[in-house]
Amino acid sequence: MAEALVSSILGLLTTIAAKEAKQTVRLVTDVEEEVERLGHNLQAIHAVLEDAEEKQIPDGSIKLWMVRLTEAAYDMEDVLDKWNTALQKLQITGDGETCNLKAKVCSCLARCLHKVQVVNRYDIGSEIREISRRLDAIAEEKNRYQLAARPATENIGRGESTSFADVSQLFGREKVKEDIISSLLCGSSEEGSDIKTISVVGMSGVGKTALAQIIYHDGRVEQHFDNRIWVCVTDFIDEKNVAKAIILGLEGVENSRAYDSFQLQHLLKGFADLSKEKGSRILLTTRKETVANLMRKLMKYSHVLPLEKLSDDRCWMILSELALAGRNEKECENLEDVGKKISKRCKGLPLAVKTLGSLLGSKRYGQERENILNSEIWKLDIAEKEIFAPLLLSYYDLPSSIRQCFRYCATFPEGHVYRRDNIIYHWMAQGYLGLDGDQDLELKGREYLDFLAARSLPRFCDAKTCYEIVIEEVKSGSNSMIDLSFKRARHLTALTAEGKCLPTSIYGAEKLRSFVIISEENTVTYEALRTIFKQAKLLRTVDFGWSNIIKDTIPKELGNLIHLRHLNLNGNEKIKRLPESMCELHNLQYLNLNHCILLEKLPDGIGKLINLLYLETYGCNRLRCYPKSAGRLTNLKQLCGISLRVDRNHRKEFSLGDLENLNHLQELWVGLKGRAVNDGEVRRAKFENKTHMKEVLVTSREQTLDTDNIIRLFNPLSGVKLSFLSQIRTSNRYSLPEIGMIFESIL
Template sequence: MVAALLSSILKLLEIIAAEEAKQRGTLVGDVAEEFTMLSNKLKDIIDVLEDADKKMSTDREYIRGPMDKLTDAAYDLVDVLDEWITTLRINGVGKTSNLKAKVGSYVTHFFHTDQVVTPGDLAFKLKGINHSLNLMDMAVGTVSVNLGVRFKMRYSRFLTHTTDVSVSELVGRDKVIQDIVRTVLYWSTEEGRKLVKTICVVGMGGLGKTTVAEQVYSEVRSHFHNGIWVCVSDVFDEKKVAKAIIAQVERVAVDSLDSFPLVTLHERIRRSVSGNKFFLVLDDVCTNDMRHWEAVIQNFEHGAQGTFYGMGVEARWDLEDFGRRISKKCKGLPLAAKTLGGLLRVKSSREGWETILNTEIWALDTAHQKDFVSLLLSYYDLPLPLKQCFKYCAVFPEDFEYDGETIIYHWMAQRYLGWDNDKDLELKGREYISYLAACSFFQDFLPDTDSLKSTWKMHDIMHDFAEFLMNNDEIVIEVMNPGGNSMIDLSATKARYLTALIPEGCCLPTSIYGAEKLHSLVIISGENAITNEAVQIIFNQAKRLRLVDFGCHNALVDTIPKEIGNLIHLSHINLSGSKIKELPRSLFELPNLQYLNLDNCESLENLPDEIGNLINLRHINFSGSKIKGLPGSLCKLHNLRYLNLNNCKALEDLPNQIGKLIKLIHLGTLHCDRLACYPKSARRLTNLRQLHGIVLRADRDDPKEFALGDLENLDHLRELSMVLKGNAVNERELKRAKFENKTHLKEIKVE
């Protein structure tokens, strides 16, 4: 974790240098030289500490003291640099002096001065940072590290599951089966060509063709994302075959596909296997009509290449001995073999596999005690940002059902996806999820049309592994205080991430000792578990919080205390299900807020104009509230990507300036029964991917109201649900909408 933190510090220094140069015109003389020196020193320390992470597995007690001090100092430095950046940006846009004073307080404390440190005191600050890095450098010098081998993985794939077929014992066909298995796994393909490889097993009935196929299927299935087995029988029914393929890949009932035409079924197959490796068995095929085969095979041309793509047969066979010896080290653990297989896939050379076989990590006593050796090999191979993202999953309890929206916005709050708010961080988060799934760190995916809503779980062993890596940076605690109060004491720990599990009948304590350094507070509870008093005290104590997630059903909370304005680092707040009636003005002074979830806050009626101050806000969810309209100032939120107003029964209109939200990807107004129309300016929202519940005129091109034809430039849409006004669909408007250009569109619903 220390290397990742120092990598964040390096990035923060780059941002500060750019912002200082922007406001000053340039960085001159000693200042520019100081920045260069700090950057170089950080890079050297990071190189050493990446390997110190590995050393922690063997000599954990020997280096724990220095590493803990390094971690603590790095966290403090991240906090102060974060505040420095906030100060610079507030200064750049001319925010109120009240907010500037709040931001400057911790910076002043860090640099041990009674004077408010202004953005201009650059040389003074750099000396303080340099002093901190010198102390870190000395601590690093006490850590003995044997440098290991580093790899960088450069692939991304999705993990899916299918049902296995039964395997019968077969005698006398071993050589045939092994020849087919080798052909399947080691098949060479010309570079740049995407050919679907085919093997035909032919012969008269009763020779054992199906049994051979079952044996091959059983041996190679684990090497593919999708294993598909379809019994064709006498008549080659293309629709029946297509439905059987989809049912296995998407894990749906065959009957649910009856109403779809063949062309739609083929399109679903193409989407399902795109970018994936698949192994398809068509059993009991009695036709030699190539037209049937071509109709099926064209849907598979966009699958991924095999594991040893581009290698010759002899080179691949040369790896077999190493593979068998490595597999023995997994000691029969399927999860270990599966995770390590992802690593071997991209190290497909004799030297790469030999290095993995001989790495000293196999000898680590601590890791062996917990069966983590093979997991460590795959973990160390992850790029640095993904290491942070995986370890962070330990803040959730075992058996937690993760979803894309929750985990991505949690990662964003901790800055694991970067510091540039202009970039599509949500897309980067989806890529990270796919990467970790490809390495088998996540499992049991349930896909959704909106990838942010896809869910998955983490194996218990993998969750234990994440906690092992966190090394006491996080604490998951169950609060048991039925009928009375209690306290949480973190003062003896270095924890930055606290998750409190509160069963029915218990409440969050009003006192959390040692909360001053917390970055994350997650509450998983039943109803009435969080009081207004507890929230107020927490916001007074934990001023470095980046994330506050109170989950849902916390109906006892009816007020957000004004003390929330103290949390100048806060990026993420989830108060869904609370009874709040209004939002405090201090909430709209939070300069770093990106995520605001007030889903199912049924008593919330008004939004103040100050909401336009939250210029970094990316995600707002007011679903189920009683708000009647949105203030025009909301349209100043030029970074907004997600706006959910579903089930706002009292909502009557949207601001005319809504077209200014040009980065908006998701807009939802489903079941907003009083919403009479969308403003015309909404046609400028050309980045929209999901547009749910849009009210539009279908009978004419209205000068003020959004009409059907105004969809013409919304070509990125993937999901669209419309409420049509008028007694007919105007043919000219339908033509102007240009649906033929909306090639990403998967779903349309019309009322």
């Protein structure tokens, strides 16, 4: 984490220096010496961080030094981001257009100088000097630990992919699998309508989940049972929510909010009768024998199956499939001896085998493989050493940039489903995929996810092992509070139980960089949101997606979050308005307003969000038009749910020609308004310049806009997938799976 932070700061210093060189008004003065010394210190520290990362595990003093360094690096990155943001503000006038300082007029100069005065109140220079002194002491202290400079782990190459053999059937569990399937499919007359349960018990990494997945997807099981449901039970899910998950699984619904509370109560009432149907089965996996024994007491027909470790021979067979794949005969001979020794270190745990096999497979030189075998990590006195030692080895082999992405995965609670893209957008907001403005950040994020998945790492990132991440379960009422004052929390995920309110106060929220709420039909008071936004001014990610906690409007204090990159309000159905102050969020990259069904309008000054990449308003049925200023969002890559006129250049409503400068668009989901296509608007839209466009999805509010007219409209887009949808109104929203597809054409 520290290494990636230091790299980010060095990059920010370069960016700021370049921007300041272009400005005729300097925002921060008299810090040149501190900034130069800061750069030298960071470069010296950066050279030894790879060595410090590993040595901090057995050496507590190095670990404390790393914590102090990480805290100082976080603070410095925040100050530099504030400085960079202030420079961006100088480029924007009150109406959202670019201000050319070299050819400025008096009114523009006055506005810019006013902004300089506002920035001076932040006293950026003073903060830089204070943190620079802290880093002086940290740089000097590093000499005590005799840290060696060594090259950092290189990033994975662009487009590079690692192919791993499919070992799902090589876990040595064939007989166990067949026995369980036989028991699930067969029943005796004695069982009657009682449910049979099978509890698979074993330690972490022994392959319980993998075995259950193989059985769940076995063709014989799929054919035998009318319905199959997979439910993940964690510490944060109570009995009622487990029952809900089962019911929703039976109904094929992804989110409980598809039903109102009365419908859910009715479904839950029928759950007992449904479960007693003859032939129902439960396959349970658990690490705790007490859970399996409890099932044995509760259920008349319950079997407990301990899942044993694999033999050394089986471990070597699996590991060799991974480590030797794609190698020639000579390489296989050279690797076999050390590979067998490493396989014995796996202690019969399939996950350890897969992790170390994948790690070994990425090494081409004998010394690299010997380093894995002789690592100091094997000597650590840690709980469940058999599984955590291999994971630590794999973790420290990661490039530092991927390492911090992996750690951030601890903000996502176990058992909670997140979209792949959403994880990547979170990483982007935190700056883990590169500096703002870098190209192909999404592609890099997908590569990172694939890289982590190949090593089986994401599911083993625990918030308990990441001091800067807190997952808090809120069980009490609105007068409760979350206390982070004794923690170095930078990321907070709050889980609120049904019927409970978010606390009115979060102590120690000043350093938070991400705030995620996972909730079930609760509300947060307007004052509570005001307090949070006043406290947590360093937030880069605010994710309230599908929480439905916001009633009516969001406080204007949202505009104070000048570092904010990611704002997800998806599914907050009660929001009617957004504050105009949010147009001051010049760093915002991602804004998701999908299914905010009562939202009536977007802020008029939305064009000031010059760094916005993704704007999603799908399912906002009351949002009849976009502001004209949206045409200034020239960095947009995805525009979803926009409604625009095609018949004329409307004075207030967003029209087709206002797409003129949005030349980075890749995806466009658009609803067309107007009785005829205006040729002048088509020409003004300049579709021929939108060379990045990949997909256009079109709906039409007017029957007179026939298919031929629409195809003619988008003709300049070459090689783009064009989809037409008929608008079928369902319940209170347009839901994509329920919309009838007319046809698709490739232009």
